[in-house]
Amino acid sequence: MQILQTLKEKLDPKNANLILNALKNSNNENFFKFVLEHIDIIINWLNSNEFKEKYLNHPYPPLINPEFIDIDASEYCAHLSWDLNIPLSKKYKFIYISPHGVGAAAFLRYINETLNTLCFASWVLENNAKSRYCFLHTYLNNPNIINQGINLSELNVKDLEKFLYLLDNSVPCIIGVRDPIGILKHCFGRNWDKVQRNYEPEFNLTYDWHSYIDFLTHKKTKIKWDFKDLENNVFIIQKLIKILDPKNITYVDMSEFSEEKAFDTLSKLAKNLSLTPPHINKKNIFKTKEFRGYLRYLFPLKLYVNENDLKNIYTLNFPNNLKNYNINTKESILIIFNRFMDGEF
Known part of the structure; x- marks a missing residue:
């Protein structure tokens, strides 16, 4: 209740609501703590001529002067900066x-x-x-x-x-x-459900690889x-x-x-x-075509080859084999299927 009284006494209603709404919309305890510990600095900033000149009509004005704070790459600082409406560091070209x-x-x-x-x-x-x-x-x-x-x-x-x-x-x-x-043509001629990648990206010799073929098969969709x-x-x-x-x-x-x-x-x-x-x-x-069918969504795939799976290997003649869903990643030979990236496929 003390902070409400302080805001009422030292800020106009608009700027007081900036702080209250920021607190209401955040679930970051570090932000609550920061505001309480630095409330005088925040109030002085919101009352300053610089704030009024730069941010008077800004929908998300910074609650503290962004020019005079130290920002690092930590997760703590990132979440705090978002709640304080600090613009992203101007380091992008x-x-x-x-x-x-x-x-x-x-x-x-x-x-x-x-x-x-x-x-x-x-x-x-x-x-x-x-x-x-x-x-x-x-x-x-x-x-x-x-x-x-x-x-x-x-x-x-x-x-x-x-x-x-x-x-x-x-x-x-x-x-x-x-x-x-x-x-x-791009939007209506493609199965966009492929983007969800609803398949197993890792498999072993017992796996039914037809699921990958099914994934690559285009299904004619109704144009809406x-x-x-x-x-x-x-x-x-x-x-x-x-x-x-x-x-x-x-x-x-x-x-x-x-x-x-x-x-x-x-x-x-x-x-x-x-x-x-x-x-x-x-x-x-x-020379590489970035999108060539649904291979772009399918690859990379990881095949783990283990001799213990040879007795139950999936083949066209043995489609009802005993599947081994526990992939031994540590004691298997890893084969990665991917696209060539330095030229044509």
Whole structure:
């Protein structure tokens, strides 16, 4: 009750509610403790002219001056920074907006492997903006990782709006684009349930490998022309840039990443973004087609070969063999099935 009285006496109702709502929306005991221990510093900041000039109408203003705090890569600091509305450390060189279907997987692979840059695909991160913020926080504050980027590929992420407002809109923004017919073909001509990877990634000699063949088999799906289904992962550009309001946008058509053009395209991007330019000996990477059917979702697979499984090995002539579901990973020969990544399959 003491803190309520303090807020009432020293803050206007709007700023008092900033703190109260932050406490209400957090389940972080370290945050509660931090606020109580530093309440005078927080109040002074919210009453300062600098706060009023920079953050008066900001939807998620920082509760403490972000210019005068020490930030490290710890999980503690990441969670605390989220609750305090501290913008992500300005150590990323670009923001990459990639609607599904614009060749984002290939682009990110090229960026990561030829420009000495780390940019995680957003679709492999948790569907929660706080988790994404904390995950990226640890990397952005790692002094050993120099060049980094942030990828945005979907809208249906919990607390996404707050995450977007904690990004720096002065950072260059790359937006992947593609002809609209090509995007529709991409979206409606594929079994998206394959992305869930509902299969065993590790198996032994007793396993019925037909499940992998079934996974790779395309199943004709009924086309549903309901564009509402695409609003969260395809038609996302306008909604994202409305909040981000980027000052420097570069649109890149996926055709610019063909085998013939990719090296020159990345060389130009590297120059514009102050990244390490691609080396000529990396050219072979552009021969690889990032998506060739559902192999991309299937691999890698791990086969553990153990002599104890030979007596129950699965074969076409012995399909009802005795399955051994306890894989001996320590005493088996490991064979990994994966895609070639330095040229054509």
